[in-house]
Amino acid sequence: MRIGLLAEQNPEYDYSDRRLQEAIIQRGHELVLVDPHKVLAVANSGYLKLYDNEGFLLPSMDAAIPRITQGIDLLRQLEFLGVYMLNPSYGISLGWDKFASFERLSSKGFPLPKTAFARGGIDLQRYIDAIGDPPTVIKLTKGTFGIGVILAESKAAVKSTMETLKKLGADFLVQEFVQEAKGRDLRCFVIGDEVVGSMQRTASSDYEFRANVSLGASVKKIEITAEEYQLAVESTKALKLNVSGVDILRSERGPLVLEVNTSPQFEGLEKATGLDIADKIVEFLERKHKDE
């Protein structure tokens, strides 16, 4: 197969991208590296052509692995050209839009932390009324790797932080802080109908509530319950994704889906579990390609 890796930077600088690159080659496929920010699409009556930054037509591909954080148009264009995407553009759009993914997950009955979001000029006090007493988490809708996830521990802090974010033009949602999770969450890596690996992430110190590996969180392999397994697989399907990293909080009222990541990193997971996640992803693509 000829497999495209859509990576925003040189894969050598990103563990997961580098591992995917290795897996594609090790499994005997031809690798096409595509920088999504350097593709020119030319549309005219009856055709759509994609060129790289040197002016060459992008080679045809059987499948592609999107590892991007913005620019859904290239994914759509590749789909239009018949390339099988590991995660379809529609699912990735849904996953990127935190409002849309919460709407979808809540409407399908998934257990979520209580979350309030609004577009436009709603009175900020309404958020506080909706979520209840602090501590409260304020999340930027475009935040990644834990940056833009803010803890506010008094009403004054919640209100003044929201006002500042609004002044900065940032979109955010406001969420209950699940205190009993104590800076820990579960990362369940889903491929197709399976949770192929799971780990517990623990925030780096007593002064950190965010359990992101990029912020120094420690990881360890963990067995998840059947309920957590099902939540991870079903929430991935609900967002029309094939592969995802589902973050789950263990709360007093049971597991809560915190986030479904469309291009999850897996350095921590491979190291915690010894699993070869990159190999499993490429193997999944092979199966899908065969089925198609």
Next chain:
Amino acid sequence: MPTLHLIKRKGEKDDIANALETAAQQKDIQTNIIEAQSYDFSQEPQLQNGDALYRISLDTRSRLIEKRLILDGIQTLYQDADFCLKDIHGSAVGMIYTLIEEKAGVPIIPTIYDLPETQELQQRAVEKLGGFPVVIKATGGTHGHGVMKIDSLESLNSVADYLRDQSPFFMLRQFIPHQRQGRLIVLDGEVIASHENLRSIDFRTNTGSNSVRKRQVVVHDEMIQQIAIQAVESLHLRYGGVDILFHEKNNTPYVAEVNYPCYFLTTQEMTGIDVAGKLVDALMQGGK
């Protein structure tokens, strides 16, 4: 006949412009509004010797126009026009003002001019400020927006991670519990009018729309007035609105910021003092 030129953005602070125009009219002084958005840098107006220039708006374009038009013989509310010319634009200005005030010995709110990156630095900064809560202040905020109360290291760390790369500058400040915030309007070495904002529900006394804030007219004692005058003069200004927080336990005054130009109409309406008229006089007569 000398003219008073007012620089402003169209549709912004019309009430201030109207008040100054009316005051000027009553003194038979001609006024000219220089609209920032439509200002033509290729055909700039020639201000005459004895004309006065006052910038109403805060934006960068208005500041630039002001710098273009300040020449010898043009009256302004700067003690030192060179200082205005060197004044940097944009969001850093509030931080630089605070820094200059502190160096001049003005009792400002204890400030760390940075959002520290590591937990160790954050801890040390907070200790230096007397512990939690602390306040993060964005420079260039108005009506309290851009002022955040922070209650713990966890919270500070998560806010700082995001804000550090944002375009306004952010400072870490001691949280001053206060019920009263003074606004003292200084002109040519005197406090000409003042009022106080009183705390309601919010920790910030200057937040919310003008119609809902609780206020009172206060004439502050000589010591407080001198602090306000010192704060304005440290910035080489003839005029400014000085915000002073009074600690709720011991009334210790802390200068929160000097506003130039400042919105003077609330103080004028509350005190009945003709601030607009005094500004026009000061502008047309030049400095002391």
